[in-house]
Amino acid sequence: MVLWPHWLVAVIIIPLTGAVLTPVVGRDRPKVASLWSLGTMALTSVAATMLIIRVAQEGPFSYMLGDWARPYGIELRFDEFSASVAIICLLGLLALMFSYRYVAASIHESRIPYYYSLLLLNLTGMIGFVVTGDLFNLFVFMEILSLSGYALVAISGERTAEMAAFKYLVMGAVSSLVVLFSVGLLYAVTGSLNMADISERLAGVTDRLPVMLALAGMAMAFMVKAALFPLHIWLPDAHAIAPSPVSAILSGLVVKTGVFGLLRAYQIFYGAGNYDLTGLNTALVWLGAISIVMGAFFAIFQEDIKMMLAYSTISNIGYIVMGLGLASQYGMIGATVHIFNHALIKATLFLGAGALIHKTGYRTLTDLRGVGKSMPLTCMALSIGAISIVGIPPTAGFLCKWYIALGAFQAGQPFFGFALVFGALFIFVYYIRMVNSFYFQQPTHPEILSVGEAPLSMLAPVLVLATLCLVMGILGRLPLSFIEPAVLRMLGTFGG
Amino acid sequence: MINALWNNLDYAASIVLFLIGLYAVIAKDNLIKKFMGLNIMETAIFAFIVALGVVDGGDAPIMGEGARAPFTNPIPQALILTGIVVAVSTTALALSLVIRIHKQCGTIEADELRELE
Amino acid sequence: MKKALVSALLILTAIPLLLAVGQLPPHGSAKSPAYEHVSAYYLEYGAEEAGAENIVTDVILNYRGFDTNGEVTVIFTALAAVMGVLLLGRESRHPVEQPTYPPSIVVRFIVRLLAPFIAMFAIYVILNGHVSPGGGFQGGTILGALAIALTLVLGENEARRLIPEGARPWLQAAAPLTFVGIGLAGLTDVGVYLGFPTVETLTWVRTMWLLMLEIGIGLGGAVIISSIFWTMEGER
Numbered sequence: 001m002v003l004w005p006h007w008l009v010a011v012i013i014i015p016l017t018g019a020v021l022t023p024v025v026g027r028d029r030p031k032v033a034s035l036w037s038l039g040t041m042a043l044t045s046v047a048a049t050m051l052i053i054r055v056a057q058e059g060p061f062s063y064m065l066g067d068w069a070r071p072y073g074i075e076l077r078f079d080e081f082s083a084s085v086a087i088i089c090l091l092g093l094l095a096l097m098f099s100y101r102y103v104a105a106s107i108h109e110s111r112i113p114y115y116y117s118l119l120l121l122n123l124t125g126m127i128g129f130v131v132t133g134d135l136f137n138l139f140v141f142m143e144i145l146s147l148s149g150y151a152l153v154a155i156s157g158e159r160t161a162e163m164a165a166f167k168y169l170v171m172g173a174v175s176s177l178v179v180l181f182s183v184g185l186l187y188a189v190t191g192s193l194n195m196a197d198i199s200e201r202l203a204g205v206t207d208r209l210p211v212m213l214a215l216a217g218m219a220m221a222f223m224v225k226a227a228l229f230p231l232h233i234w235l236p237d238a239h240a241i242a243p244s245p246v247s248a249i250l251s252g253l254v255v256k257t258g259v260f261g262l263l264r265a266y267q268i269f270y271g272a273g274n275y276d277l278t279g280l281n282t283a284l285v286w287l288g289a290i291s292i293v294m295g296a297f298f299a300i301f302q303e304d305i306k307m308m309l310a311y312s313t314i315s316n317i318g319y320i321v322m323g324l325g326l327a328s329q330y331g332m333i334g335a336t337v338h339i340f341n342h343a344l345i346k347a348t349l350f351l352g353a354g355a356l357i358h359k360t361g362y363r364t365l366t367d368l369r370g371v372g373k374s375m376p377l378t379c380m381a382l383s384i385g386a387i388s389i390v391g392i393p394p395t396a397g398f399l400c401k402w403y404i405a406l407g408a409f410q411a412g413q414p415f416f417g418f419a420l421v422f423g424a425l426f427i428f429v430y431y432i433r434m435v436n437s438f439y440f441q442q443p444t445h446p447e448i449l450s451v452g453e454a455p456l457s458m459l460a461p462v463l464v465l466a467t468l469c470l471v472m473g474i475l476g477r478l479p480l481s482f483i484e485p486a487v488l489r490m491l492g493t494f495g496g
Numbered sequence: 497m498i499n500a501l502w503n504n505l506d507y508a509a510s511i512v513l514f515l516i517g518l519y520a521v522i523a524k525d526n527l528i529k530k531f532m533g534l535n536i537m538e539t540a541i542f543a544f545i546v547a548l549g550v551v552d553g554g555d556a557p558i559m560g561e562g563a564r565a566p567f568t569n570p571i572p573q574a575l576i577l578t579g580i581v582v583a584v585s586t587t588a589l590a591l592s593l594v595i596r597i598h599k600q601c602g603t604i605e606a607d608e609l610r611e612l613e
Numbered sequence: 614m615k616k617a618l619v620s621a622l623l624i625l626t627a628i629p630l631l632l633a634v635g636q637l638p639p640h641g642s643a644k645s646p647a648y649e650h651v652s653a654y655y656l657e658y659g660a661e662e663a664g665a666e667n668i669v670t671d672v673i674l675n676y677r678g679f680d681t682n683g684e685v686t687v688i689f690t691a692l693a694a695v696m697g698v699l700l701l702g703r704e705s706r707h708p709v710e711q712p713t714y715p716p717s718i719v720v721r722f723i724v725r726l727l728a729p730f731i732a733m734f735a736i737y738v739i740l741n742g743h744v745s746p747g748g749g750f751q752g753g754t755i756l757g758a759l760a761i762a763l764t765l766v767l768g769e770n771e772a773r774r775l776i777p778e779g780a781r782p783w784l785q786a787a788a789p790l791t792f793v794g795i796g797l798a799g800l801t802d803v804g805v806y807l808g809f810p811t812v813e814t815l816t817w818v819r820t821m822w823l824l825m826l827e828i829g830i831g832l833g834g835a836v837i838i839s840s841i842f843w844t845m846e847g848e849r
Contacts, residue, residue, distance in 0.1 A: 009796075009806040016682075017793050020689055020786040023696075027782060065679045067805040071651055074679045114697040121690050128683070136575060140683035143582045144690055150589060151694030159600045162698070163609060166593045170521060173534055173586050177541050180579060181514075184545040187571070188637050191650030201646070213633035500635040507634040515623045515630075523619045551648065552641040557668035559660040560744065566643050567668070569652045570659075574672040578684040581750065585691030588841050592698045595845060 007054075008063040008076050011047040011085060012128045015040055019120035026113035034100050037116040041096055041123065045089040048127075052083050056482065062133065070133075071194035077133030080486035081263060081336065084130045084256075087343050091252050092123040094461035095245040098351050101457050102358055106156055106243055115155055122148040122249060129257055135183050136193045138264065142179065142257065146172050146225075149254050153242045164237035171234045175224035179261075182217035185210050195264065199271035211275075218265045219280055226258025228284075228321055229291040232314050239310040244354025247306060251313040251350060252343035259320050259339060266324070270490050277327070284325030289419040291318025296426030300433070303364040305353050308430060309346065312389065315423060316342045322416060323404040331407020332487045337479045338400035341388075341472060345396060348385040348465035352378050355454035355462060362445065365434060370443030374451045377459060379438045381466035386431035388469040391424055396469045399476035506547040513540035527597065527604040531590045538583040542576040549573065662811060664819040665743030673748070674826055678807045682796070684750075685788035685830055692785055692837045699844050716766055724766045731759045739831035740824065749827040753834030760839040764846070773843060776836055784836040791829025795822050 018040025026033025054061065060079035064070065096119065103112055125145025132138050150172065154165035187193055189210055190201040205211055220231075227235040235255070239247050262284075269275050295315030302308040320342070323335025355378045362368050372379040388395035391402075401420060408417035443449060453459065472479070501508055517540060520533025549569030557567040598604050638645035655668055655676065663671035673681045715721075739752030764772035776784060792807075799808040799822070809819045 006800065006806065009800075013793055013796070013806070016686055016789060019693075020686070020789045023693070024782040024786060063805075065805065065807050066675060066799075067803060067808045068676055072654055073676055108701055110700045111697050114693045114700070117693045118690070118697055121686070121693065124686070134680075136578075136677075137680055137683065140578060140582075140680055140687065143585070143687050144683065147585055147589060147687065147690045147694055151690075151697045154593060154596070155697045157596075157701075159597070162593050162596050162600070165698075166527065166590065166597065169586070169590055169593065170530060170534065173590075174518070174521060174537065176582075177537055181541050181544065184541070184548060184572075184575075185633075185637070187545075187575075188548050188645070188647050191646035191648070191652070193571075193651075207636040209633040209636045213630065501631060504635055504637055504640045506640055507637060508631055511627065511630045511634055515627055519619060519623055523616045547640060548637075548647055549652075550641050551643050554643075556746065557656060558745065559666045559668065567656050569648055570655055570668040570672050571647075571652050573669045574677060574680075577669075577673060577750065578680055578687075581684045581688050585687050585694075588691045588845075589694045589698070592695045592845060596698060
């Protein structure tokens with residue numbers, strides 16, 4: 001195994017080069033664009049695997065770009081949290097595979113090379129976001145992934161899509177600016193832009209108010225990106241109206257970058273050692289709990305299947321943020337692993353829904369009645385996804401929610417453990433609606449029964465993801481013990 | 497406290513500008529005005545960051561003959577160069593969306609658009 | 614009513630913001646942490662270590678070159694985004710022959726007269742970025758603006774010929790590709806991505822690479838700005 005240090009740069013540069021060359025390669029040849037982007041992501045996955053193997057064996061490691069020492073140059077730092085590149089590459093590959101047929105039907109032909117380019121840029125931005133160790137670099141990669149996200153929502157050309165994209169853009173751009181403001185504030189008081197360096201220097205700062213303002217700014221901005229209540233209003237329209245593979249990436253990955261940003265902010269401030277974060281933690285726990293219940297509640301009343309899934313995302317982000325805010329060991333481990341598991345589950349659901357919409361042309365639960373008979377494999381995958389997201393063992397959703405509940409008890413706040421169970425009950429209700437509609441209702445549109453199963457390029461990713469939901473449920477201990485050292489390290493410096 | 501604020505007047509002014517821009521984004525109905533507010537906010541943040549680097553009586557940070565210390569701080573200038581490019585990119589995309597919305601809905605006022613939904 | 618509410622909220626938000634900002638290190642002082650830590654190092658060693666007399670160019674191309682790599686990717690993303698949102702057919706098929714409101718003859722004459730000089734100035738700004746204020750993106754913007762002015766004056770079809778059809782996607786990708794190219798060259802030579810040789814005898818290599826980066830950024834930026842304008846204009 002060649003454990004070359006340069007894989008860390010390669011994992012960003014390969015998708016970046018692939019993305020900028022896609023319009024060149026794929027000009028007038030949409031199929032070539034598709035294969036080119038698949039090849040690029042496959043190479044990136046190889047690089048990501050190397051990195052994860054290394055961090056599992058040796059712990060976190062860095063790469064100094066330009067050979068300048070920290071803090072004079074930009075540092076790329078791969079710790080256990082950065083292992084998220086695995087899920088980014090996996091979902092990227094599967095979404096690209098799914099797009100092969102899907103975009104030909106729903107997006108104007110001349111836009112297709114740019115669709116693949118934007119999707120690769122989105123994935124590049126996210127990969128860069130999780131592996132960088134420099135705060136301003138974080139901002140730049142955040143902009144790459146945000147801009148491509150806004151465009152991908154609007155790419156289908158429908159009127160509603162463009163309005164949703166504009167709303168998303170305005171809220172996203174404001175939050176990016178607040179991040180830039182916070183970076184400026186932190187630079188003003190510490191003189192550095194490197195995250196580890198800022199963490200060390202923050203301990204010695206005497207005027208606390210600008211630092212607390214920077215923390216509040218970053219927290220609020222990342223809450224907008226993560227669509228936490230009450231800043232979630234951009235999400236339902238944007239995720240529901242985007243093309244299905246894009247929805248899978250947005251709900252599964254892009255929205256998690258908000259959570260990841262909060263995690264990095266926590267690392268910086270916990271690392272400094274003498275900051276009181278209970279205010280922020282309390283706010284996150286309460287807002288998380290409200291998100292869980294409210295998201296699930298609204299999902300029950302949605303007719304459009306993708307709207308239902310979008311509100312479900314809001315609910316699950318609530319789980320993750322609540323776990324982070326509990327600031328206890330179990331809570332944080334459960335939350336960070338749920339980032340990974342929810343991505344798998346939500347991608348299964350969105351890609352499955354996309355397959356249904358592609359073959360039948362219908363989007364609402366009423367119109368989709370009886371489709372379980374004509375598309376059995378797809379609906380089976382969707383049912384597995386539904387069971388996973390409720391959190392029934394042995395699927396992927398169970399262990400992390402169990403850990404978050406344990407974390408609530410460990411932090412001495414059992415009320416939130418009950419909020420979690422309450423939310424799960426709501427989730428159960430709306431997924432029962434979905435399963436009921438597929439299998440047990442008379443079809444509203446009889447022609448649904450003669451629709452064939454989804455094409456292989458769309459069916460394969462859905463089945464792979466559904467299988468992974470089960471596999472990750474059975475192998476649940478693995479990611480939890482993988483993340484544990486990173487969480488302990490972070491909480492340990494705080495003494496909490 | 498007023499004294500401290502007077503010393504840091506540049507920072508305070510950029511905060512006020514930021515909030516004016518935010519008001520425009522939230523309270524104005526026309527899409528173009530909303531996103532002009534966004535541009536004002538972006539400019540305010542750039543002004544804030546560059547002001548962080550100013551040194552009284554400082555020279556431009558260019559070495560060579562005739563350069564005397566103290567120099568203004570080069571890092572904020574590098575930061576906003578990237579920031580301006582990001583702002584331009586967001587502007588380009590937002591304007592493209594407005595062009596399409598106008599073409600398809602005939603209006604760019606947010607209240608009229610809400611009725612059309 | 615809504616406006617009054619929003620104004621009240623914003624004035625309330627202003628108070629903690631202003632308080633916090635008042636506590637920042639005093640404006641204009643040379644003793645602030647921002648000035649003494651990393652910047653002091655750059656100012657002292659930048660010119661010899663990083664190869665350019667303009668310290669800002671040192672920072673953006675050498676010390677923090679990866680950020681600029683990201684920045685050119687952002688502007689490329691903007692291009693891909695605009696194309697993705699607006700394109701409805703191949704770019705070259707445009708029936709518009711003359712500008713809708715042709716500018717007066719005076720304007721047309723002056724723009725066409727000045728165009729070569731503006732272009733020369735832009736190239737000067739690009740190439741001189743490491744000894745005076747300026748640099749790749751600054752010059753690229755001037756070139757892009759020149760292309761836009763020429764479009765307004767000459768009409769779209771004439772102006773589009775400035776950038777040949779077949780080469781256009783390559784030129785649009787030029788800036789990120791130049792970065793990756795130089796970065797990989799640094800990898801093979803110095804051992805780290807975007808590394809520049811600091812050895813005495815190889816300073817000419819470093820200067821050459823910096824220049825290539827500037828040209829790549831400038832050219833790429835100019836083509837991207839013009840392409841965005843032409844795509845938007847085609848929607849008339």
